[in-house]
Amino acid sequence: MDSDALHATVVGQYQRHVNPALAKLMAFAGFGVEVQGEGCWITDHDGRKFLDCLGGYGVFSLGHRNPTVVEAVRAQLDRMPLSGKAFFNAAQGALAEKLASLAPGDLEFTFFCNSGAEACEAALKFAKGATGRAKIVSTEGGYHGKTLGALAATGRSKYRKPFEPLMPGVQFVPYGDAEALAAAVDGETACVIVEPIQGEGGIHVPPDGYLASAREVCDRAGALLIFDEVQTGLGRTGTMFACEHEGVAPDLMTLAKCLGGGVMPIGALMGTRAVWDKVFSENPIAHSSTFGGNALACAAGLAALEVVERDGLCARAQVMGGKLVAGLQTVRAAQPELIAEVRGRGLMVGVEFAMDEVGELVVAQMMKRGVCVAYTLNNPRVIRFEPPLIISEAEVDLAVRVFGEAVAETAELIAELV
Ligand SMILES: Cc1ncc(COP(=O)(O)O)c(C=O)c1O
Numbered sequence: 001m002d003s004d005a006l007h008a009t010v011v012g013q014y015q016r017h018v019n020p021a022l023a024k025l026m027a028f029a030g031f032g033v034e035v036q037g038e039g040c041w042i043t044d045h046d047g048r049k050f051l052d053c054l055g056g057y058g059v060f061s062l063g064h065r066n067p068t069v070v071e072a073v074r075a076q077l078d079r080m081p082l083s084g085k086a087f088f089n090a091a092q093g094a095l096a097e098k099l100a101s102l103a104p105g106d107l108e109f110t111f112f113c114n115s116g117a118e119a120c121e122a123a124l125k126f127a128k129g130a131t132g133r134a135k136i137v138s139t140e141g142g143y144h145g146k147t148l149g150a151l152a153a154t155g156r157s158k159y160r161k162p163f164e165p166l167m168p169g170v171q172f173v174p175y176g177d178a179e180a181l182a183a184a185v186d187g188e189t190a191c192v193i194v195e196p197i198q199g200e201g202g203i204h205v206p207p208d209g210y211l212a213s214a215r216e217v218c219d220r221a222g223a224l225l226i227f228d229e230v231q232t233g234l235g236r237t238g239t240m241f242a243c244e245h246e247g248v249a250p251d252l253m254t255l256a257k258c259l260g261g262g263v264m265p266i267g268a269l270m271g272t273r274a275v276w277d278k279v280f281s282e283n284p285i286a287h288s289s290t291f292g293g294n295a296l297a298c299a300a301g302l303a304a305l306e307v308v309e310r311d312g313l314c315a316r317a318q319v320m321g322g323k324l325v326a327g328l329q330t331v332r333a334a335q336p337e338l339i340a341e342v343r344g345r346g347l348m349v350g351v352e353f354a355m356d357e358v359g360e361l362v363v364a365q366m367m368k369r370g371v372c373v374a375y376t377l378n379n380p381r382v383i384r385f386e387p388p389l390i391i392s393e394a395e396v397d398l399a400v401r402v403f404g405e406a407v408a409e410t411a412e413l414i415a416e417l418v
Pocket residue numbers: 057115116117118120143144145146195199200228229230231232256257
């Protein structure tokens with residue numbers, strides 16, 4: 001099948017059998033069919049290469065097809081990919097032990113699942129079960145997934161409204177506002193769920209002391225603190241976990257995205273012995289998942305953590321993130337009326353535009369020039385740069401140059417329209 005025929009076939013299949021509205025949107029934006037990934041690059045059906053500065057929303061911290069992870073998964077595939085369920089699974093035990101050695105505070109235990117939303121579902125459920133309370137405090141703009149429980153705690157009504165009523169008892173407070181958080185948490189509160197840096201809300205770094213005050217407020221009320229590190233975890237922000245920037249540890253912490261090394265899907269909920277005792281002591285299968293903790297995903301996770309440590313990817317995220325932000329700031333200085341702010345930490349970087357719709361145009365211009373980015377789900381005014389942490393200096397320079405060209409062309413287009 002030639003490349004055009006392949007594209008037409010896949011778009012047609014999406015239209016007829018996957019999601020017609022999404023197919024229309026993606027085809028209109030000119031998206032191709034991905035064929036291969038290697039390092040920081042994706043090749044499409046036409047043989048066009050794209051520098052992946054979206055990184056699968058944070059999945060590809062190690063790049064595409066990291067050889068160490070691929071090798072670990074291959075070896076496991078040849079032995080036993082999925083669990084027979086009646087046996088102990090060595091890969092699951094090893095990954096849980098490794099995570100406990102890396103995690104902040106007293107997070108000794110891990111429940112494994114298959115996605116970020118599932119990890120957040122489990123976190124909310126465990127908090128309710130462990131405290132016997134029903135109230136949940138979340139943040140406006142926060143994103144925890146689209147399954148019913150996680151959706152109830154996701155801070156954008158556009159996603160919630162059509163599916164209400166959802167899980168009751170969730171209250172939203174403005175992100176980064178310690179006083180509003182303190183006012184919302186009381187003796188009825190099971191938990192506060194918060195991202196240490198808000199990702200889909202628009203890459204918001206909270207004010208210094210915010211996470212520490214969330215910790216204090218929860219301790220005072222006997223509520224549990226959940227950090228959702230699904231997007232920020234494992235080096236993305238320049239430390240293994242983003243909460244390390246403030247030295248604050250939660251009672252529960254969710255991980256997913258890059259935990260599978262960009263090769264396997266996996267989600268994880270980490271928690272303290274106190275929580276695990278409450279949830280599991282009377283019923284060891286109070287929460288479970290058929291595929292959660294499967295050997296293939298856990299082998300990928302173990303290899304991914306090995307690579308993050310071995311290759312010093314936390315430090316690399318800091319250095320390359322600094323370079324990327326500095327480059328994007330020069331573009332902002334040249335286009336101050338279009339770009340409101342450049343912000344972020346490590347290689348989790350957002351650019352906020354001064355007007356709606358500019359982000360979409362810039363994304364399209366960048367894709368046209370072979371650099372892949374996207375806007376944040378809860379805030380389309382912000383486009384995010386989340387490239388693999390292995391990105392080179394030359395690739396950062398390329399991303400910045402293309403961003404500058406895309407913004408300049410967008411400015412010209414807007415000038416023609418007004
Ligand atoms: C912070 C955070 N939590 C949870 C999720 C949901 O993860 P998933 O899409 O794997 O269900 C996401 C996804 O973007 C996320 O960024």
